[in-house]
Amino acid sequence: MAWYDELLSGARALFWRRQSDRELAEEMRHHLEMETELNMREGLSRDDARQRAQRDFGSVARYKDDVHDERGASAVEGLLKDAGFAARSLRRQLGFTSLVILTLAFGIGATTTLFAVVKGVLLAPLPYARTDGLAQLWSSWTGFEKTWLSYDEYEAWKTEIPAIEDVGLFTDGAVNLTDGDEPERVRSANVGANVFAVLGVGPLLGRGFTEEEDRLNGAPAAILSHEVWQRRYSGDPAVVGRTIQVNGAGVPVVGVMPAGFKLPLDFGSGAATQVYFPMATDAASEGAIPGPAFQRGGGSHGFYGVARLTRGSTVGMVNAQLADYVAQLVRDNVLSATRNFRAFAVPMDEQITGGVRNAILVLFGATSVVLLIACANVAGLLLVRGERRRRELAIRVALGAQGTRLTRLLFAESALLALAGASSGCVLAWAGIALVRRTAPSTFPRIADVSIEPSLLFFTLAIASMAALLTGILPALQASRVAPAEELKEGSRGATVGGSRLRWRQTLVSAEVALAVLLVVGAGLMIRSVGNLLGIDPGFNPNAVLTMRLSTPSSWYPDSNRVVAFWEDLQNRVNRIPGVTSSGSVLLLPLATEMGDWGLKVEGYTPPPNQGTPGDWQVVTPGYFETLGLRLVSGRVFDARDGMGAPLAMIINRRFAELYLAGRDPLGARVVIGGSPDSLAYTIVGVVDNVRHNALTREVKAQFYAPLAHFARAPGSTRRSMNLVVRTDGDPRALIAPVRNVIRQVDPRLPVSEIRTLDEVVRASIAAPRFAMELLGVFGAIALTLAAIGVFGVVSQVVALRQHEFGIRAALGARPGQLVGLSLRTGVRQVAAGIVLGVAAAVAATRLLGRLLEGVTPTDPVTFAAVVLITAAVALLASALPARRAARAHPGAVLRND
Amino acid sequence: MLVLKLLTIEPMHGWGLSYRLRQISHDVFDVNQGSLYPALQRMLRRGLIRSEWRVSDNNRKARFYEITRQGRQHLSAEISEWERSSGAVNRVLRFV
Numbered sequence A: 001m002a003w004y005d006e007l008l009s010g011a012r013a014l015f016w017r018r019q020s021d022r023e024l025a026e027e028m029r030h031h032l033e034m035e036t037e038l039n040m041r042e043g044l045s046r047d048d049a050r051q052r053a054q055r056d057f058g059s060v061a062r063y064k065d066d067v068h069d070e071r072g073a074s075a076v077e078g079l080l081k082d083a084g085f086a087a088r089s090l091r092r093q094l095g096f097t098s099l100v101i102l103t104l105a106f107g108i109g110a111t112t113t114l115f116a117v118v119k120g121v122l123l124a125p126l127p128y129a130r131t132d133g134l135a136q137l138w139s140s141w142t143g144f145e146k147t148w149l150s151y152d153e154y155e156a157w158k159t160e161i162p163a164i165e166d167v168g169l170f171t172d173g174a175v176n177l178t179d180g181d182e183p184e185r186v187r188s189a190n191v192g193a194n195v196f197a198v199l200g201v202g203p204l205l206g207r208g209f210t211e212e213e214d215r216l217n218g219a220p221a222a223i224l225s226h227e228v229w230q231r232r233y234s235g236d237p238a239v240v241g242r243t244i245q246v247n248g249a250g251v252p253v254v255g256v257m258p259a260g261f262k263l264p265l266d267f268g269s270g271a272a273t274q275v276y277f278p279m280a281t282d283a284a285s286e287g288a289i290p291g292p293a294f295q296r297g298g299g300s301h302g303f304y305g306v307a308r309l310t311r312g313s314t315v316g317m318v319n320a321q322l323a324d325y326v327a328q329l330v331r332d333n334v335l336s337a338t339r340n341f342r343a344f345a346v347p348m349d350e351q352i353t354g355g356v357r358n359a360i361l362v363l364f365g366a367t368s369v370v371l372l373i374a375c376a377n378v379a380g381l382l383l384v385r386g387e388r389r390r391r392e393l394a395i396r397v398a399l400g401a402q403g404t405r406l407t408r409l410l411f412a413e414s415a416l417l418a419l420a421g422a423s424s425g426c427v428l429a430w431a432g433i434a435l436v437r438r439t440a441p442s443t444f445p446r447i448a449d450v451s452i453e454p455s456l457l458f459f460t461l462a463i464a465s466m467a468a469l470l471t472g473i474l475p476a477l478q479a480s481r482v483a484p485a486e487e488l489k490e491g492s493r494g495a496t497v498g499g500s501r502l503r504w505r506q507t508l509v510s511a512e513v514a515l516a517v518l519l520v521v522g523a524g525l526m527i528r529s530v531g532n533l534l535g536i537d538p539g540f541n542p543n544a545v546l547t548m549r550l551s552t553p554s555s556w557y558p559d560s561n562r563v564v565a566f567w568e569d570l571q572n573r574v575n576r577i578p579g580v581t582s583s584g585s586v587l588l589l590p591l592a593t594e595m596g597d598w599g600l601k602v603e604g605y606t607p608p609p610n611q612g613t614p615g616d617w618q619v620v621t622p623g624y625f626e627t628l629g630l631r632l633v634s635g636r637v638f639d640a641r642d643g644m645g646a647p648l649a650m651i652i653n654r655r656f657a658e659l660y661l662a663g664r665d666p667l668g669a670r671v672v673i674g675g676s677p678d679s680l681a682y683t684i685v686g687v688v689d690n691v692r693h694n695a696l697t698r699e700v701k702a703q704f705y706a707p708l709a710h711f712a713r714a715p716g717s718t719r720r721s722m723n724l725v726v727r728t729d730g731d732p733r734a735l736i737a738p739v740r741n742v743i744r745q746v747d748p749r750l751p752v753s754e755i756r757t758l759d760e761v762v763r764a765s766i767a768a769p770r771f772a773m774e775l776l777g778v779f780g781a782i783a784l785t786l787a788a789i790g791v792f793g794v795v796s797q798v799v800a801l802r803q804h805e806f807g808i809r810a811a812l813g814a815r816p817g818q819l820v821g822l823s824l825r826t827g828v829r830q831v832a833a834g835i836v837l838g839v840a841a842a843v844a845a846t847r848l849l850g851r852l853l854e855g856v857t858p859t860d861p862v863t864f865a866a867v868v869l870i871t872a873a874v875a876l877l878a879s880a881l882p883a884r885r886a887a888r889a890h891p892g893a894v895l896r897n898d
Numbered sequence B: 001m002l003v004l005k006l007l008t009i010e011p012m013h014g015w016g017l018s019y020r021l022r023q024i025s026h027d028v029f030d031v032n033q034g035s036l037y038p039a040l041q042r043m044l045r046r047g048l049i050r051s052e053w054r055v056s057d058n059n060r061k062a063r064f065y066e067i068t069r070q071g072r073q074h075l076s077a078e079i080s081e082w083e084r085s086s087g088a089v090n091r092v093l094r095f096v
Helices: A002-015 A017-041 A046-057 A060-070 A074-092 A094-123 A151-160 A195-199 A226-232 A315-331 A348-388 A390-398 A403-439 A454-480 A484-490 A499-535 A560-575 A624-628 A654-660 A732-746 A758-765 A767-801 A803-811 A816-852 A861-887 A891-896 B002-009 B014-024 B033-045 B069-095
Strands: A134-141 A144-147 A164-177 A184-191 A222-224 A243-246 A249-256 A275-278 A301-309 A342-347 A545-551 A580-586 A597-602 A614-620 A632-635 A649-653 A670-673 A681-688 A703-707 A721-728 A752-757 B049-055 B061-067
Touching: A017 A046, A017 B014, A017 B033, A017 B061, A074 A094, A074 A403, A094 A348, A094 A403, A094 A454, A094 A767, A134 A151, A134 A348, A151 A164, A151 A301, A151 A315, A164 A195, A164 A243, A164 A545, A184 A752, A195 A301, A222 A226, A301 A315, A315 A342, A342 A348, A348 A403, A348 A454, A348 A499, A348 A767, A348 A816, A390 A403, A403 A454, A454 A499, A499 A767, A499 A816, A499 A861, A545 A732, A545 A758, A560 A580, A560 A721, A560 A732, A580 A624, A614 A670, A624 A721, A649 A654, A654 A681, A654 A703, A670 A703, A681 A703, A721 A732, A732 A752, A752 A758, A758 A767, A767 A803, A767 A816, A767 A861, A803 A816, A816 A861, B002 B014, B002 B033, B002 B061, B002 B069, B014 B033, B014 B061, B033 B049, B061 B069
Parallel strands: A184 A275, A222 A249, A614 A703, A649 A681
Antiparallel strands: A134 A144, A134 A301, A134 A342, A164 A184, A164 A301, A222 A275, A243 A249, A545 A721, A545 A752, A580 A614, A580 A721, A597 A614, A597 A670, A632 A681, A649 A703, A670 A681, B049 B061
16 A cells, blocks of 8 residues: 555645645644744743744745655656756757757658558558468469469369368459449459458458359359449449449449458559459360369469468468479379479468568668667757756756756656657658658559558657657766866866767767668669669650550450451541551550460471470550550561451561571561461561560560451450550640540540550559669668768867867967868768768668669679768768868967857 | 654654654754654655644644554564664674
């Protein structure tokens, strides 16, 4: 109970001080009266008696304080008092205070922003049940590092791998929602009936797909995403059971998924799936062998697979079992060893955020470094302030202030500053989070999950307390060593300043410079890397080209003749728009989507044993090559000659010619697409230069282009979704409205999607390294500025403290230049030490940038040299400004000073 | 300790305590009167004594202090401790 009593008494004393003071006064008065009476009894007059009583007792006020202290209120109250005092003294120095708060706000704001990203993207749970028991399944072989599953693989992994409980199959696509006034193209997915169960998420309304619907030619059914349900069907629960128009045909809605649900691969793409349909397929229709048997050679790959692991199994176990199984297939000669086939599972969290985890952690590290520099700077500023206040503090100590009281006072100051910094930092973080969400590439997974939430406040408070501690500890140490006698005697009039007082300050500056070098090196490497990326020739000219996606559903365009006629008509009309120089269309925009390959037979070419003749395929309409500015190497491009009835024509890339037609004239060579008996043979009419289709940094593969009109002649090969590309001699964005008008004239039912300039497509393909570069660049600049302020501060201080000495030196004949050199030297040593330290740290740390770097080694000497030079120059400038003041030291003025 | 001992005799107010202290110890303990009150507060806080406003013998309102059970226990512990240490000092004094 003792602690309880103490607490109660302390609290009462604090809050009821008035009342207890009154009681105390009463008691004192009683005491004095009694004493006075006693004295009077001893024969003194009333006045004398009272006086003596009072003398014996002493100051009433002081005892009140003593008694009050005894009641235990002083700790809390002292703190409040200190805070009040600190606030007053900080308010008096508004410039200093706002500089400190701003510095801390930047550090805290940046760190909080990045923490929000870390939390939203890496820490927040995924919208699935038991995420650690989920894995994405992939296949890989020579030329394809990570690709789809075949139906045979799906069946085998589902039943033959003990660590896998179930596999859900899905594919992605896009459909036109054609009911209502505004047709709309949305991302869609076909999912196996078990996919939602595998992911552990049930529909919000209605039901999932049944096995009957999932069967080949099963009843049509659709499940809506929460987003499209809200947006297009105004969140009406009655939509379940209603029939919606998809690609011009009626499909009944059977369910609605909950908000936030996404398929595993939707996280890395800008647009999430809006409508789900049943997979509705089987082994036979996929050209696979029913059951766990494998087709020789592997068959066609086109499915995404998500696996639910059996309880207690790990992804490592799945991978080991998959490797064993594939090895057996190779031993049984079902799969060829030379294709290097591999099946593997990727843990779900890595699948979704693995690509950005590195970048996020690097940036979070960078903001922490900024925060550290900010703290060092503030600690430095407080030290300077402490230096100026030495006399004030000395007087306080001389007048009886306890050391702990001073320390408390200084910590109260740091705490107040940190708190103010944190609240401004919160505002900055709020803006920062909005900025990150707006500027992050749309393919940045889970960026929508980054939000301002209450838990961030705790983080901010935690780092603010850390900042208060970091910034308060040095000034407090400094104050605790104040020796009043020394201080007051010396009168701060020593001719030179002892090094020890500046030592902490200088160490701080070295640390700041080192941290700044670390960040600027990181930023420099990213800038070089992005520069390299931008310098890569994509093989086409992305300037002044507008692109948009259109699709021609089979319900309105039942055969390929109509599709081809539609594009011809559309391109003719688009070409007549003023400002348009050419137009075309293409199946897959370069740098937007990865390309798949076909097995080819090239006349006169025999592939090495067990290897095929793969070629990445592209379907275009005449005008595409001119519009994208592809470079023709030989032959001709497609034109009006290559219509529906014309001889089958093909254009290949340079790599194709080098690989399969080396030493021959490629023109006129014949190529068969596919291996079935009804495959068509094309004649090569042209060779174009390589296009970096999959990524700027990926190796170019053998690639061929076929005209839409010809490709559609093979059964089932009509390409319904194409990208219109339009080149202009002006601003491509200005063409959006006229082109949409033309499309409406041709067919008002067709929705247009993904309206972008080709430039944007290219830039989006390197959005992740650019994003990292921009943020690192900003943080690097902040770090360098803060470090420069630190250097400026310490040199200013040295110059100020040595004015007296400089005056004497000037009087003895030192030239101004010598004085400037003298004060510069004090800064140079710390900067040099900081740069050396920073370079060492950077050599160790830049390896973390890893895959973000392109064409630059993490220890790129050019970058390091440039950063050293820049940092040195900035530091020199920062010290030159105050050093100049040393030159103005006038002997007379300085000696008169003080 | 002395204050507690005095309070075992009867509840007393501040001045009474200071007067008694001076009286009993023949002015050896001229307890700084100011430090008496903080000491009383300390003991109040630790629950060794309790206080109450009462009317004193000469019809004045005064704050009377009274020893608690806890105070008595504390006192006896202090006394035995004191006897032990003062006994030790006495033994040394006698021996040397």
